[in-house]
Amino acid sequence: MNFALAAVLLPLLAAxxxxxxxxxxxxxxxxxxxxxxxxxxxxxxxxxTFGPASMQLGGWQTGLAIRWQLNELSxxxxxxxxxxxxxxxxxxxxxxxxxxxxxxxxxxxxxLQSALSSLFLSVDLFxxxxxxxxxxxxxxxxVLLSGKKALQAAMRYLLLSLAASLCYLLGVALLYGHYGxxxxxxxxVAISEEPVDHRLALWLxxxxxxxxxxxxxxxxxLPAAHAAAPAPVSALLSALVVKGPLFMLxxxxxxxxxxxxxxxxxxxxLLTGSMAxxxxxxxxxxxxxxxxxxxxxxxxxLGYGLLALGLMLHLxxxxxxxxxxxxxxxxxxxxxSTFLAVGEMQxxxxxxxxxxxxxxxxxxxxxxxxxxxxxxxxxxxxPSGGFVAKWQLLLPLWQHSQLWWLLPVILAGTLLSAAYIxxxxxxxxxxxxxxxxxxxxxxxxxxxxxxxALLVWMLAFASGxxxxxxxx
Amino acid sequence: MDWNSWxxxxxxxxxxxxxxxxxxxxxxxxxxxxxxxxxxxxxKLLLVAWMWQGVKAGEDxxxxxxxxxxxSFILHGDALSLQFVLLSSVxxxxxxxxxxxxxxxxxxxxxxxxxxxxxxxxxxxxxxxxNLISFVLFYELLTLATFPLVVxxxxxxxxxxxxxxxxxxxxxxxxxxxxAALLHSLTGSxxxxxxxxxxxxLAEHSGLLMLAxxxxxxxxxxxxxxxxxxxxLPEAMVAPAPVSALLHAVAVVKAGAFGIVRVVYDVFGVDxxxxxxxxxxxVMLASATILYGSWRALQQQDLKRRLAYxxxxxxxxxxxxxxxxxxxxAVGGLVHLVHQGVMKITLFFCAGNFxxxxxxxxxxxxxxxxxxxxxxxxxxxxxxxxxxxxPATAGMISKWxxxxxxxxxxxxxxxxxxxxxxxxxxxxxLPVIYRIWCLPAGDWPAPKQLSRRFExxxxxxxxxxxxxxxxxxxxxLAGTDLSPxxxxxxxxxxxxxxx
Numbered sequence: 001m002n003f004a005l006a007a008v009l010l011p012l013l014a015a016x017x018x019x020x021x022x023x024x025x026x027x028x029x030x031x032x033x034x035x036x037x038x039x040x041x042x043x044x045x046x047x048x049t050f051g052p053a054s055m056q057l058g059g060w061q062t063g064l065a066i067r068w069q070l071n072e073l074s075x076x077x078x079x080x081x082x083x084x085x086x087x088x089x090x091x092x093x094x095x096x097x098x099x100x101x102x103x104x105x106x107x108x109x110x111x112l113q114s115a116l117s118s119l120f121l122s123v124d125l126f127x128x129x130x131x132x133x134x135x136x137x138x139x140x141x142x143v144l145l146s147g148k149k150a151l152q153a154a155m156r157y158l159l160l161s162l163a164a165s166l167c168y169l170l171g172v173a174l175l176y177g178h179y180g181x182x183x184x185x186x187x188x189v190a191i192s193e194e195p196v197d198h199r200l201a202l203w204l205x206x207x208x209x210x211x212x213x214x215x216x217x218x219x220x221x222l223p224a225a226h227a228a229a230p231a232p233v234s235a236l237l238s239a240l241v242v243k244g245p246l247f248m249l250x251x252x253x254x255x256x257x258x259x260x261x262x263x264x265x266x267x268x269x270l271l272t273g274s275m276a277x278x279x280x281x282x283x284x285x286x287x288x289x290x291x292x293x294x295x296x297x298x299x300x301x302l303g304y305g306l307l308a309l310g311l312m313l314h315l316x317x318x319x320x321x322x323x324x325x326x327x328x329x330x331x332x333x334x335x336x337s338t339f340l341a342v343g344e345m346q347x348x349x350x351x352x353x354x355x356x357x358x359x360x361x362x363x364x365x366x367x368x369x370x371x372x373x374x375x376x377x378x379x380x381x382x383p384s385g386g387f388v389a390k391w392q393l394l395l396p397l398w399q400h401s402q403l404w405w406l407l408p409v410i411l412a413g414t415l416l417s418a419a420y421i422x423x424x425x426x427x428x429x430x431x432x433x434x435x436x437x438x439x440x441x442x443x444x445x446x447x448x449x450x451x452x453a454l455l456v457w458m459l460a461f462a463s464g465x466x467x468x469x470x471x472x
Numbered sequence: 473m474d475w476n477s478w479x480x481x482x483x484x485x486x487x488x489x490x491x492x493x494x495x496x497x498x499x500x501x502x503x504x505x506x507x508x509x510x511x512x513x514x515x516k517l518l519l520v521a522w523m524w525q526g527v528k529a530g531e532d533x534x535x536x537x538x539x540x541x542x543x544s545f546i547l548h549g550d551a552l553s554l555q556f557v558l559l560s561s562v563x564x565x566x567x568x569x570x571x572x573x574x575x576x577x578x579x580x581x582x583x584x585x586x587x588x589x590x591x592x593x594x595x596x597x598x599x600x601x602x603n604l605i606s607f608v609l610f611y612e613l614l615t616l617a618t619f620p621l622v623v624x625x626x627x628x629x630x631x632x633x634x635x636x637x638x639x640x641x642x643x644x645x646x647x648x649x650x651x652a653a654l655l656h657s658l659t660g661s662x663x664x665x666x667x668x669x670x671x672x673x674l675a676e677h678s679g680l681l682m683l684a685x686x687x688x689x690x691x692x693x694x695x696x697x698x699x700x701x702x703x704x705l706p707e708a709m710v711a712p713a714p715v716s717a718l719l720h721a722v723a724v725v726k727a728g729a730f731g732i733v734r735v736v737y738d739v740f741g742v743d744x745x746x747x748x749x750x751x752x753x754x755v756m757l758a759s760a761t762i763l764y765g766s767w768r769a770l771q772q773q774d775l776k777r778r779l780a781y782x783x784x785x786x787x788x789x790x791x792x793x794x795x796x797x798x799x800x801x802a803v804g805g806l807v808h809l810v811h812q813g814v815m816k817i818t819l820f821f822c823a824g825n826f827x828x829x830x831x832x833x834x835x836x837x838x839x840x841x842x843x844x845x846x847x848x849x850x851x852x853x854x855x856x857x858x859x860x861x862x863p864a865t866a867g868m869i870s871k872w873x874x875x876x877x878x879x880x881x882x883x884x885x886x887x888x889x890x891x892x893x894x895x896x897x898x899x900x901x902l903p904v905i906y907r908i909w910c911l912p913a914g915d916w917p918a919p920k921q922l923s924r925r926f927e928x929x930x931x932x933x934x935x936x937x938x939x940x941x942x943x944x945x946x947x948x949l950a951g952t953d954l955s956p957x958x959x960x961x962x963x964x965x966x967x968x969x970x971x
Binding site for chain 2: 359362372376379382383391395398399407411414415418425429460463467
């Protein structure tokens with residue numbers, strides 16, 4: 001538990017220090033991400049060896065104190081957060097002067113990491129609210145780093161994010177007013193003992209979280225915001241920020257909804273998930289802008305998360321929990337790689353449109369390779385992490401013939417993602433116009449963009465331990 | 473460490489590692505790149521030869537790595553996988569030679585040879601896959617590794633062909649994956665075994681098994697160019713000649729055909745196939761593809777397109793032989809896997825030589841080439857004779873076994889299909905041969921002097937000469953121990969001797 005606590009506090013400390021000592025902000029935050037990666041690894045090791053642990057912050061007894069819980073799932077998500085942050089920080093460090101990234105990036109990203117890590121460790125409705133609020137504000141501020149052109153997208157993001165928080169808070173207040181608990185396990189016990197109609201509260205919370213996580217049809221703010229932000233920020237937003245509310249949705253629905261309500265909720269998730277896959281994929285295929293395409297791909301990919309969540313509630317099969325979180329992990333890695341590589345290529349080749357990438361397989365082969373490999377995971381080709389998630393999703397489905405209609409949906413989603421990824425790849429294989437002889441883009445940022453793609457590509461070979469940790 | 477279990481891994485790595493190294497080489501490092509390429513081939517051939525004698529002696533090469541629940545990642549060298557591994561390694565050697573000569577002085581060679589090696593690694597991995605999951609993995613990797621080769625020229629047509637290729641193969645791959653997932657959800661993915669592993673499920677899940685079979689064959693049929701799914705193959709002709717040669721003889725279409733062999737014999741097994749009545753539809757489909765491919769080939773005026781449709785037709789002989797489920801027909805199908813590869817690669821090498829040396833692409837431009845390029849023309853003629861199935865060539869052995877197998881398994885109508893197809897083969901190849909040898913030299917579009925000694929660059933000439941000699945040798949020495957025929961008999965002996 002101490003390791004996990006340190007993994008939350010270290011970035012917070014780094015954020016404060018970076019604000020005070022702006023000249024060294026970049027190096028400070030970069031170091032803190034590396035150390036928090038080690039701490040997160042240690043926390044995972046601790047959980048695997050000694051079992052789950054929980055702690056009461058501030059020393060109050062249960063019910064008053066903020067409870068943190070460290071189990072395999074939260075340790076894994078903590079590790080994911082630290083890993084993505086250290087990758088993005090390394091990329092930004094190698095790159096931020098060229099990319100014109102403001103120094104404000106560093107304290108904000110450290111704050112983001114701290115907020116998200118504590119979100120994954122919390123099991124308390126109000127603490128979640130606080131971390132969610134922090135997460136949202138840090139994210140909006142990060143989008144604003146792009147300057148004036150991002151103003152509109154950031155304002156929309158901010159307003160919707162505030163509305164979502166209010167929605168969530170209202171739901172929490174209703175629950176608290178009736179049961180007097182904020183701690184999720186306690187609340188679950190109270191609800192099972194005295195099952196009154198808490199449907200309204202749950203729907204309010206769900207609406208707020210779906211808006212925050214940009215789940216279809218509440219995704220309208222995402223493409224503009226993610227596309228307008230600087231590349232490292234887009235990577236953080238797509239890979240991590242939307243996963244926080246998704247995790248909360250999972251926790252709240254799996255613990256607080258009774259079996260009856262769970263089935264009703266599952267229909268919502270199954271339908272919106274299917275729509276997200278198809279509509280998001282279609283929008284990604286139609287857009288002429290590269291980063292908008294990647295952003296829509298996030299909308300579409302979150303559809304798999306929704307499907308897994310819906311199936312988990314519908315069929316109560318642990319395989320779907322595994323599918324959900326392997327998908328979360330695989331998508332985080334793949335999206336980091338895609339956004340960093342696409343951003344790097346936009347920066348060097350100069351242009352936002354897809355046509356910028358004509359011939360990129362010759363001019364910037366490494367970055368293009370990163371997009372293709374990460375794309376393999378988004379499509380779900382073996383042996384990538386996306387493949388394992390999809391496989392876990394598909395396998396139990398064959399046993400439940402009443403849900404057969406999900407198969408064509410998943411098939412369509414897969415083909416659409418293949419279509420938009422390969423649309424880019426085919427362009428890149430166009431013979432390039434000869435470039436200036438002094439065109440020699442730095443290799444280090446490209447390698448850093450490729451690294452997460454290689455990790456996710458091999459994920460299937462680690463699926464044994466992943467599945468057993470997530471098996472529950 | 474147990475060397476025997478690592479041998480399949482080394483065989484895959486022997487082309488994978490050179491491939492990865494080649495990617496990082498600068499364009500002008502010709503010598504190092506060539507050394508890596510040929511070094512990889514030679515190491516692979518040595519390892520394969522070692523495995524060949526081991527398998528012959530009854531040795532088992534089995535490598536396992538945890539992968540998914542219910543299905544490990546398995547590489548397994550058995551007689552059937554070795555048939556395909558041997559074919560791809562030997563043809564990789566000649567194609568590498570050819571490609572070095574063909575691409576001399578052209579740009580992006582490091583990228584080309586890198587993907588070329590990846591492509592062979594995927595093919596060999598696919599051949600050595602020990603269960604359905606591993607097979608699916610390499611099947612998808614093969615799609616990804618071949619795509620950059622198809623669009624290598626980067627022109628508008630090649631990109632169009634590439635898009636089409638991807639649309640077909642990715643969809644096929646997804647369908648195959650669905651089928652594999654369905655079977656996996658029923659029994660997991662155990663190692664391939666003669667007689668299949670699905671008979672315990674027959675009583676309860678026969679409907680699902682049929683569905684799985686349809687999904688698997690559809691997914692594999694895309695690469696094997698079975699009838700409604702063959703559209704990508706003629707388009708992919710815009711690729712450079714060595715790529716077409718590799719695609720048609722070894723890598724892609726053969727991967728599909730090989731997968732069908734695996735699914736029929738080692739997943740479903742003969743008994744289950746018969747009880748589910750799946751044989752007839754497959755035989756019909758293969759026959760229809762054979763006739764349709766030959767018919768379309770007859771109408772093509774472009775040499776490479778004619779060869780492409782001929783591939784559509786010829787590869788389905790493999791499916792046909794396997795689908796009839798009789799041992800004799802199986803020998804015919806399996807031996808054709810090798811024979812078709814060697815014959816088709818010869819034809820493509822020669823077509824590439826005609827195009828490179830004289831600028832010939834259309835069949836009507838071939839007039840009198842025989843005197844200007846005698847060796848290539850002889851090789852082409854031998855390949856064509858093999859395709860028709862004339863005596864003393866490899867093609868005749870395949871057709872002989874297929875025909876007697878059809879009678880043996882009780883499909884007399886298949887005999888008619890074989891005869892019609894052979895007649896069509898003759899109709900589309902003999903005019904070409906007639907033009908090459910008997911008509912006076914015409915106006916060749918773009919004659920070039922590539923060599924002072926030979927008719928063309930020696931690196932372009934040597935590979936088709938080698939494979940043409942192989943065609944004759946495989947035909948004449950079919951009875952000896954070293955021939956693909958006796959190896960096919962060994963496979964059939966092992967596949968049919970289960971209980």
